Amino acid sequence: MNPTATTEGARDSAGPARAEDLAAALLTQEARRDPYPFYARMRREDPVHRSAQGIWYLTRYTDVEAALGDLRLSNDRDRMTRAYTALGGDLKALSRLTDRLGRVMSNTDPPDHARLRKLANRAFTARRVESLRDRVQGIVDGLIDEAVAAGPTMDLVEAVASPLPMAVVCELFGIPDEDLPQVKTWFRRFGRLSEDIDASEAAIEQYEEYLARLVRRRRADPGDDLISALVATQAKDDRLTDSELLSTCFVLITAGDETTTHLVGNGMLSLLRHPAQLARLRADPALARPAVEELARYDTPTQAIVRVVAEDLTIGGRTLREGELAYLFLAATNRDPERFHDPDRLDLTRPGNRPLSFGNGPHFCLGGPLAKLQAEVAVGTLVRRLPHLRLTDEAALDWRPNPLQRRLTALPVTY
Template identity: 90%
Template sequence: MNLTDTTDEARAGAGLARSDDLAAALLTPEARRDPYPFYARMRREDPVHRSAQGIWYLTRYADVEAALSDLRLSNDRDRMTRAYSALGGDLKAFSRLTDRLGRVMSNTDPPDHARLRRLANRAFTARRVEALRDGIQRIVDRLIDEAVAAGPAMDLVEAVASPLPLSVVCELFGIPPEDLPQVKTWFHRFGRLSEDIDKSEAAIEQYEEYLARLVRRRRADPGDDLISALVATQAQDDRLTDSELLSTCFVLITAGDETTTHLVGNGMLALLRHPDQLARLREDPMLIRTAVDELARYDTPTQAIVRVAAEDVEIGGRTLREGELAYLFLAATNRDPERFEDPDRLDLTRPGNRHLSFGNGPHFCLGGPLAKLQAEVAVGTLVRRLPHLGLADDAVLDWRPNPLQRRLTALPLTY
C-alpha cells in the first residue's frame, strides 16, 4: 500500500473529480479502461490546461520533465493542504494522515527534503537492493508454486503481484516472517483511509508502535537490515530526530508496495496482449531489464503526481500562479510522440527509453530500482516457468477508479 497514493487519491477528490470536461473525461469508464487516447487529446488540444477550478494539467514530456526539477513547484504538505482546502474539498483523511506521519521525504521541499533523503540514500544503496535478487527469486518461485498447486488458473494480482512487494520489503527491513500477517492487516486498513478514517488511523498508530519497537531492538542489537542501516546513519547525523527516523522507516516500507504490484500486473497484461513481444522475451531472457523499463513506460502504474506552485511559474507559455495545483501526468509524457517514436507501440528493445514513470529531479522515486528489480524477477520467472500463460477465457478486466494510479483489480490467467 503506497501511502502517497492514498493521500493523492483523497486529494484528487477535491480537484480532478470537479474539473471541466477535458479533465473530467479522465474519470469516465472509457478512460479507466484506456486513458491513453484521452491523454493524446489533452496533449493535442491544450497540453498545459487550466481547469475551471484553477487546477493545471500538464501532459507534454518537456513540460513535465522541467516541472519535476523545478523547486518552485512544491510538494510541501502545508502548501498542498492549503491549496486543496481552497477548492472546498473534504480533506479530513489527508490532513489527519499527514499530521500523524510528520514531515517526511514525500511531503517536504529542500532543505528538509535533502536532509531526509541523505539519510535514506546512505542506507538504501544500489548494492543493498541488488543483494536482494536471490531472496526475491525465492519468494517469486514460492508464490508461483503455490498458485500452480492451487490451479488450474490464477489471479496474478492476488497470487503473485500483490504479495510479492510486501514479502520483499519485510525481508529488506528485517521484519520477522511471523509478523507478516499482522503487517498485511495494517496495510489493508491503510488502504481504506477514505472509507473509515478512525480505523485507518488506529492501524497507522499500531504500525508506528510496532516500528518503534523494531528501531529500539536494532539500536540494542544491530543486524544486516535496512532499519539497522538507518539507525547507524542517524548516529552520524544528529540533526535527524527519532520522529524523523521513524517516519522515514514508515514511508520507505510502505512506498513501493502498490507501484510494484501494478508494474507486474500491468506489465504482464501488456505482454499477453502483444504476443510478438512476449515471444521475443521468451527467446531472449536477457531482454528483461529493457523490457521492464518499456513495460513501465507503456502502461505507467503512477499515472500522475501533484505539485503546488510556491510562486508564479511559467510553463509552456502559461503562468501558474502561487498556490495553484498542477497535476503532472507521467503516463501522458510516456506516450508523447515528441519524445518517443511510435509511442503507442510496445517495443521491449526500445532505445533511449528515458520514461518518467518514477519521476525525475529531487523527488525521483527512491524505491524505483527495487520496484524494477522485483518486476524483472517476477515477469522473467513467469515467462520462463509458464510457457502457456494466457488470459482466462472469461477474464473481465477492470481498473480501480483512481485517475492517479493505473491499478488492475484482478488479472485472471490460465497456464
C-alpha cells in the same frame, strides 16, 4: 486526491472540449480500461490547463520533465495541506493523512529534503537492493509454486503481484514472521487510504507505534536490515530526529508496495496482449531489464503525481500562481509522440527509452530500483516458467477507480 473533484461545474462550458471534461471522464469505466486516448486529447487540446478552482493539468513530456526539476513546484507537507484545505471536501480530509505522516523526504523541499534524502541514501544503497536479487527470486519461485499447486488457473495479481513487494519489504526491514499477519492488514488499509479517512488514520498510528518498537529493538540488538542501517546512520548524524527516522521507515516500507504491484500486473497484461513481444522476451531472457523500463512506460503504474506552486512560474506559456495545485500526468508524458516514436506501440527494445515513470529531479523515486528489480525477476520468471500463460477472460478485466494510480483488480490467467 481526485483531480476531477472540483471541475464538474465546467462540463457544459461553451466552445471546444476543455481539460475539465477530459479529467472528469477519467473516472468513467471507458477511461479506467484505457486512459491513454484521453491523455492524447489533453495533450492536443489543452496540455497546460487551469481549472476554475485553480488546479493545473500538465500532460506533455517537456512540461512535466521541467516541472519535476523546478523547486518552485513544491512537495512540502505544509503547503500541500493548505492547498487541500482550501479546496475543502474530500481533499480537506485527505490533508489529515498528509499531516499525520510527518515530515519525510517525500513531502519536504530543500534543504530538509536534501538532508533526509542523503541520510536515507546511505542506508538504502544500490548494493543493498541488488543483494536482494536471490531472495526476490526465491520469493517469486515460491509464490508461483503455490499458485501452480492450487490449480490450472490463478489471479496473477493476488498470487504474485500483490504479495511479492510485501514479502520483499519484510525481508529488507527484518520484520519478524510472527508479525506478518498484522502487517498484511495494515498494508491492505494503506492501499485504500482515501476510502475511510478515520480507519486509515488509526492504521497509520498503529503502524508507527509498531515501527517505534522495532527501532528500539534494533538500537539494542542491530541486525543486517534496513532499520538497523537507518539507526546506525542516525547515530552518526544526529540531524535525523526520532520522528524523522520513524517517518522515513514508514515511507520506505509502504511507498514501493503499490507501485511494484501495479508494475508487475500491468506489465504482464501488456505482454499477454502483445504475444510477439512476449515471445521475444521468452526467447531472450536478457531483455528482462529493458523490458521492465518499457512496460513501465507503456502502462505507467503511477499515472500522476501532485505538486503545489510555491512561487509563480511559467510552464508552456501559462502562469501558475502560488498556492495552486498541479497534477503532473506521468502516464501522459510516456505516450507523448514528441518524445517517443510510435508511443502507443509496445517495444521491449525501444532505443533511448527514458520514461518518467518514477519521476525525475530531486524527488525521483528512491524505491524505483527495488520496484524494477522485483518486476524484472517476477516477469522474467513467469515468462520462463509458464510458457503457455494466457488470459482467461479479457472482458472481465477491471481497474480500481483511481485516476492517479493504475491497478488491476484482478488478472485471471491459465497456464
